[in-house]
Ligand SMILES: Nc1ncnc2c1ncn2[C@@H]1O[C@H](COP(=O)(O)OP(=O)(O)O)[C@@H](O)[C@H]1O
């Protein structure tokens with residue numbers, strides 16, 4: 001439960017500047033997700049907040065206290081690593097108790113806290129096992145358990161689900177969301193490159209690109225009012241359709257963006273016309289790829305399962321209120 | 335379960351090979367033990383099974399001039415070499431595996447390259463160095479030269495081992511509030527110790543068996559190590575080679591090594607499988 005403020009924070013490794021001036025406020029008890037393509041600096045941001053790396057310039061505060069030079073264990077953070085990073089030679093109990101033992105807490109205290117956390121995560125029956133005797137999902141729980149036992153002000157997750165298989169990933173995602181509810185006012189910061197994970201978990205999302213913050217906002221803000229072509233293209237699945245050239249000129253912009261669910265089929269006065277070149281039926285929806293002469297075929301969502309016939313000519317019309325118009329710099333025209 | 339003739343052939347071939355290897359490696363030592371318990375001229379009769387049991391040779395060796403002293407020298411030199419080499423190797427390989435600096439891989443290759451020099455090539459130079467340092471005819475001459483020859487291998491093995499330890503485990507410990515000392519003693523050592531035991535044991539054996547340096551860098555009988563002492567064991571007359579006592583001495587200095595390896599071998603295997611960092 002801490003409010004974290006970053007003021008013009010930069011981080012360089014030698015000559016290379018990786019974080020290039022970030023201003024960010026993370027509210028108390030918020031679930032903040034850092035999302036962005038691989039290599040954009042998400043992990044580095046998390047490590048700066050954890051204290052594993054020190055910031056090069058700028059200022060970082062936790063609840064108003066400057067923590068630039070405070071060591072990780074004094075910041076009250078706990079971190080869940082992508083590779084779990086359990087101590088291989090310690091059983092689950094000792095893995096979870098290690099931090100408290102180092103802090104010289106009483107044995108009774110430690111036992112109680114570890115058992116509470118184990119109960120919360122349903123790993124009580126695993127306490128005597130070594131990490132190598134656990135499945136991937138169980139290791140993940142132990143790693144989360146170890147973080148809970150530390151009773152942190154800030155919870156940090158670095159791509160915790162990326163080593164799990166698809167089904168387990170969805171289940172664990174749900175549990176992390178539940179954990180955030182149960183733990184009430186603990187601030188959580190979660191790094192992922194998967195925008196679906198970001199959209200489903202976050203109170204607010206921070207989109208990073210090349211060491212800069214592109215946009216910060218709630219999932220629906222990012223989805224509905226992206227501040228740049230980059231964010232518009234990054235958030236949402238399938239990707240937003242982008243039209244350039246004469247298609248954009250017709251709408252007085254340099255790039256026109258429109259999501260697949262905001263295009264209707266219409267036979268009278270269509271705005272665009274084309275031929276169906278491909279369809280993807282994902283069960284709940286049917287995505288239809290229409291070749292209208294733009295760079296890439298336009299993807300149109302057609303709810304329900306009524307299939308379109310390959311090669312069929314269709315007319316299309318965008319919903320005016322959902323058009324995203326961008327200028328030459330990639331910024332929205334509103 | 336029935337086996338085809340081909341499978342039988344393979345099975346028999348496999349065990350035949352195992353037997354050949356075991357015989358080749360064990361037989362010389364077995365024959366040394368056999369000989370060490372013979373007395374008088376029985377030594378010159380060839381038999382492959384014990385015929386005679388006399389501890390006379392052992393008594394001769396143990397009561398001989400300075401043999402006990404040589405064993406103590408050997409234990410001291412090998413022990414100190416192992417400790418020194420491990421200390422230097424752990425710190426060096428920590429730097430080589432964790433700290434990024436320019437020329438790191440070149441340095442590693444150089445270290446490995448150094449271990450290819452034969453002893454004889456550096457003998458003269460090392461001799462000068464030892465005279466210069468004023469440690470000629472002391473145990474430190476051997477400690478120095480053995481450490482030099484052990485380090486490349488030790489550093490190399492520990493560096494590859496440490497590289498495989500995920501850095502995130504260290505970072506998890508830092509977040510948990512571990513000091514560097516905690517990390518070394520509570521996280522690093524338990525994970526590294528199979529590698530430490532293996533390299534330490536090899537360093538010990540190397541130092542224990544070494545002959546050339548030990549012969550060159552000592553002059554007085556009280557400073558000798560066991561291999562030199564055994565080689566220079568002399569009989570009643572110049573023409574007599576005291577085979578019995580030599581064999582007894584060889585057994586005395588080999589048995590502790592064999593026991594050491596057997597003890598640690600089980601633990602090395604246990605440690606390696608329990609370590610399973612990635613699992
Ligand atoms: N310790 C380091 N030394 C040098 N460069 C680094 C270091 N850590 C990360 N980088 C660089 O910083 C950039 C961002 O890395 P990272 O934060 O891990 O990205 P992400 O987690 O978003 O994929 C990458 O280009 C990476 O090569």
Ligand SMILES: [Mg+2]
Nearest residue numbers: 042043044159
């Ligand atoms: Mg990363």
